[in-house]
Amino acid sequence: MSPDSKPQSPGGSLLRRVADFFVNGNAVVITVLAFVSALVIGAIIVVLATPQATRAWGDLLARPGAALGASARAVAGAYGSLFVGSIGSPGSIARAIASGRASDFANAFRPLSETLVSTTPLMLAGLGIALAFRAGLFDIGGQGQLILGASGATLAGFLLPGLPQAFHLPFAILAGAAFGAAWGFIPGVLKARTGAHEVITSMMMNYIAFNLLTWLLTTELYQAPPRDQTVSKTVAASAHLPLIAGQGLRVNLGIVLAGLIAFGVSWLLRRSTLGFRFRMLGLNREAARVAGVDIELHYVLAMTFAGLLVGLAGAFMILGVDFRLSPSYGGTIGFDAITVAILGRGSPLGVALSALLFGAFDAGGRTMQVNTGIPLQLVEVLQAVLVLFVAAPGVIRTIYRIRVARSGRRVFGGWAG
Amino acid sequence: MSLDPDSRVPDAAERLPGERPREPGGDFAVSLRDLAALRRRGLGVALFVLAAIDLLVFARGSRAGERTTFGLSALPGIPLPPLHLAVLPTVVVLGVLCALLALAQLLWKANRRTYLPLGVGLVLTGVAFLAWAGKGQTVDIEGLLMTSLIEAVPLTLGALAGLLCERSGVINIAIEGQFLVAAFFGALIGSASHDLWLGLLSGAIAGGLIGLVLAVFTITYAADQVIVGVVIDAFALGLTTFFLQSLLVPDQATLNSPSVFPPIGIPLLDRLPIVGPLLFNQNIFVYLTIAILIVVQVALFQTRWGLRARAVGEHPRAADTVGINVTLVRYRNVILGGIVAGIGGASFTIGSTGQFSSNMTAGLGYIALAAMIFGRWRPLGALGAALLFGFCDALQFALSVLNVPIPSEFLTMFPYLATILAVAGLVGRVMAPAADGRPYARE
Numbered sequence: 001m002s003p004d005s006k007p008q009s010p011g012g013s014l015l016r017r018v019a020d021f022f023v024n025g026n027a028v029v030i031t032v033l034a035f036v037s038a039l040v041i042g043a044i045i046v047v048l049a050t051p052q053a054t055r056a057w058g059d060l061l062a063r064p065g066a067a068l069g070a071s072a073r074a075v076a077g078a079y080g081s082l083f084v085g086s087i088g089s090p091g092s093i094a095r096a097i098a099s100g101r102a103s104d105f106a107n108a109f110r111p112l113s114e115t116l117v118s119t120t121p122l123m124l125a126g127l128g129i130a131l132a133f134r135a136g137l138f139d140i141g142g143q144g145q146l147i148l149g150a151s152g153a154t155l156a157g158f159l160l161p162g163l164p165q166a167f168h169l170p171f172a173i174l175a176g177a178a179f180g181a182a183w184g185f186i187p188g189v190l191k192a193r194t195g196a197h198e199v200i201t202s203m204m205m206n207y208i209a210f211n212l213l214t215w216l217l218t219t220e221l222y223q224a225p226p227r228d229q230t231v232s233k234t235v236a237a238s239a240h241l242p243l244i245a246g247q248g249l250r251v252n253l254g255i256v257l258a259g260l261i262a263f264g265v266s267w268l269l270r271r272s273t274l275g276f277r278f279r280m281l282g283l284n285r286e287a288a289r290v291a292g293v294d295i296e297l298h299y300v301l302a303m304t305f306a307g308l309l310v311g312l313a314g315a316f317m318i319l320g321v322d323f324r325l326s327p328s329y330g331g332t333i334g335f336d337a338i339t340v341a342i343l344g345r346g347s348p349l350g351v352a353l354s355a356l357l358f359g360a361f362d363a364g365g366r367t368m369q370v371n372t373g374i375p376l377q378l379v380e381v382l383q384a385v386l387v388l389f390v391a392a393p394g395v396i397r398t399i400y401r402i403r404v405a406r407s408g409r410r411v412f413g414g415w416a417g
Numbered sequence: 418m419s420l421d422p423d424s425r426v427p428d429a430a431e432r433l434p435g436e437r438p439r440e441p442g443g444d445f446a447v448s449l450r451d452l453a454a455l456r457r458r459g460l461g462v463a464l465f466v467l468a469a470i471d472l473l474v475f476a477r478g479s480r481a482g483e484r485t486t487f488g489l490s491a492l493p494g495i496p497l498p499p500l501h502l503a504v505l506p507t508v509v510v511l512g513v514l515c516a517l518l519a520l521a522q523l524l525w526k527a528n529r530r531t532y533l534p535l536g537v538g539l540v541l542t543g544v545a546f547l548a549w550a551g552k553g554q555t556v557d558i559e560g561l562l563m564t565s566l567i568e569a570v571p572l573t574l575g576a577l578a579g580l581l582c583e584r585s586g587v588i589n590i591a592i593e594g595q596f597l598v599a600a601f602f603g604a605l606i607g608s609a610s611h612d613l614w615l616g617l618l619s620g621a622i623a624g625g626l627i628g629l630v631l632a633v634f635t636i637t638y639a640a641d642q643v644i645v646g647v648v649i650d651a652f653a654l655g656l657t658t659f660f661l662q663s664l665l666v667p668d669q670a671t672l673n674s675p676s677v678f679p680p681i682g683i684p685l686l687d688r689l690p691i692v693g694p695l696l697f698n699q700n701i702f703v704y705l706t707i708a709i710l711i712v713v714q715v716a717l718f719q720t721r722w723g724l725r726a727r728a729v730g731e732h733p734r735a736a737d738t739v740g741i742n743v744t745l746v747r748y749r750n751v752i753l754g755g756i757v758a759g760i761g762g763a764s765f766t767i768g769s770t771g772q773f774s775s776n777m778t779a780g781l782g783y784i785a786l787a788a789m790i791f792g793r794w795r796p797l798g799a800l801g802a803a804l805l806f807g808f809c810d811a812l813q814f815a816l817s818v819l820n821v822p823i824p825s826e827f828l829t830m831f832p833y834l835a836t837i838l839a840v841a842g843l844v845g846r847v848m849a850p851a852a853d854g855r856p857y858a859r860e
Contacts, residue, residue: 380655392640
């Protein structure tokens with residue numbers, strides 16, 4: 001054990017303890033510093049991509065103020081519209097509350113609504129991948145599980161029109177969960193039976209799912225009637241997730257259910273026997289085996305649960321927002337969910353907060369692109385840098401000269417593990 | 418220090434040579450002979466399945482009198498007359514050959530080569546498939562092989578990049594990111610400077626820099642190698658698309674339109690039928706790939722350098738004990754791997770399309786990783802896997818011309834299914850370097 005990880009004495013004045021909290025570093029401090037570092041790197045990238053700013057830096061010696069001013073304007077424009085696009089402008093929110101008109105209200109809260117809409121699948125998929133992390137498994141197949149979940153929910157959604165919503169919606173959600181679980185089950189069972197590493201098998205399952213989707217969208221079963229476009233039939237209204245903030249905003253019951261599911265996963269991991277065994281597996285496989293845990297069975301269960309949760313993410317996207325499948329459905333959400341799970345350090349609460357942050361980034365990024373012309377991908381860079389620093393706290397420790405408790409679990413022990 | 422991750426690596430003596438690495442102390446001690454027999458039987462069954470596909474699907478689906486024409490000279494070179502094959506006899510003969518191969522595999526106990534019969538079986542089935550699929554039409558064999566080879570170039574280089582890293586014990590999932598960044602800089606520098614060699618050089622350097630980032634995070638700071646790799650890929654995708662949109666798109670003509678390396682014919686040899694245009698009239702990337710392949714193969718297995726690199730990948734503590742600088746070897750190999758992947762990445766722009774577009778590698782970096790595993794962490798195996806994967810991809814285009822009643826998506830799935838089968842141990846032994854993925858810390 002390194003000397004840094006010495007437990008701190010509980011004594012000392014409150015001030016001293018508060019100082020220790022920040023100086024020694026912990027998960028929160030590391031995350032905040034990583035976030036600051038990501039914003040700094042993002043700012044440099046924005047400046048590099050803004051011609052006015054780079055030109056001003058060209059004659060830095062002649063007019064140093066102009067260079068700094070142009071850079072500051074570019075960065076403030078980018079981050080400002082990220083904020084306005086994800087949370088909303090305080091002014092219009094205040095006006096909406098004062099006037100009380102529904103249209104003002106919808107416009108003022110649209111950014112928040114969009115943030116929550118983007119958060120929903122990230123949270124569910126992130127929870128799935130975090131659950132696998134906790135069991136010592138790296139589920140890199142979120143993309144495929146999400147596609148399968150979306151396909152299952154779509155199928156149930158258009159195949160059974162006319163059912164009452166009370167049956168149809170839960171059925172469609174369950175169908176998505178089942179399809180996703182099946183896609184997670186396969187790498188799990190391969191690992192348990194043959195030792196095939198789940199990173200490779202689940203990654204390959206992504207590409208298989210991707211091709212399966214492309215094919216499904218050409219079949220009579222899925223393809224929308226004139227069959228000239230590669231989109232699926234549309235989910236019947238009785239399987240839609242109800243809107244929760246009025247017709248003008250897309251935010252739907254999905255985010256509420258996702259929050260409840262986060263509590264469920266938290267309970268599962270902290271309070272249930274199954275969750276306890278998952279954690280045993282993640283912390284020390286050998287100890288778990290010696291203690292009598294059927295580790296092969298729990299590999300399968302953990303991957304199936306992970307697939308189920310990621311499948312739910314796909315189902316909620318279909319049933320809440322998109323209502324039909326299109327080629328390469330889901331974009332990179334299955335991959336982003338991995339970064340959400342890492343940023344959340346595998347804890348359900350952490351995952352929920354990280355998903356909220358990434359959801360805000362996503363919604364804000366779209367506004368930023370429209371308002372300032374800075375490409376949406378700035379957000380991807382910010383997220384990647386943030387997670388890179390969180391995954392390697394030693395780098396933050398070196399940059400900011402703080403002592404960091406050696407913490408965190410090893411997720412991955414090599415292909416052989 | 419029993420908690421040190423490194424100490425969990427079982428000693429060579431503990432682990433049977435043929436055993437898939439399992440958790441030490443597990444009750445999986447299958448004897449070497451059992452495993453070899455199991456593998457031989459598995460391969461025999463796989464070959465029988467191929468034979469059955471030949472005879473039951475292809476042969477039953479063809480009638481006497483049907484013919485397929487194999488075009489052999491789509492490219493310049495001494496022309497060969499096209500080959501006219503009667504479908505039914507061809508398919509039956511190939512199917513029977515495949516069945517005989519399966520039988521030999523099951524009965525001949527001394528046979529230890531598992532990949533050679535598999536390769537032969539796959540080729541037999543492939544030819545039978547083409548004969549069946551191209552009934553009454555012309556299959557452009559040479560064009561098919563050409564496309565496979567072009568597709569295989571970045572895959573081989575990516576797989577070699579992964580192999581260089583993993584042989585020294587660092588998992589490189591960042592190949593995709595190295596491809597993208599190198600493709601980007603290859604196009605940008607090659608276009609802005611009007612010098613393709615400068616473009617190639619900057620692509621290689623860009624790949625090497627990503628390798629350096631991977632090395633710093635995973636070796637010096639011991640961060641999780643797979644996580645860092647995945648995040649680097651996301652970073653590279655975001656960064657290249659960001660600068661494509663903000664810098665290159667407004668000025669495509671000067672910043673994103675490099676020329677493309679022209680093919681270089683090797684005198685006389687390029688006149689040979691079939692192999693001439695395929696192997697001796699290609700652009701610099703094909704020759705570079707062959708050269709790098711040979712260098713890596715020889716360096717890893719015939720030199721002291723390679724022995725040291727492999728020792729670090731298998732048992733870093735032992736290597737450290739005899740005085741090898743584990744950190745240095747790992748840094749060197751990861752950066753070298755990045756450079757190799759960078760050359761592969763540059764081929765996407767200045768080797769073929771001549772323009773960078775968003776996410777243009779489309780996951781080929783991950784497929785290169787699969788090729789490395791399918792090729793069992795060996796350079797020649799990686800080449801074989803890359804050619805097979807490239808062929809599947811090329812076939813997809815050929816089939817869309819031929820009107821085959823198989824959705825092309827299922828063919829595209831083949832490399833992924835094959836990789837899953839390979840890591841599941843159904844065909845041959847797939848074993849990673851023992852310390853792959855484990856950071857090393859001195860005591």
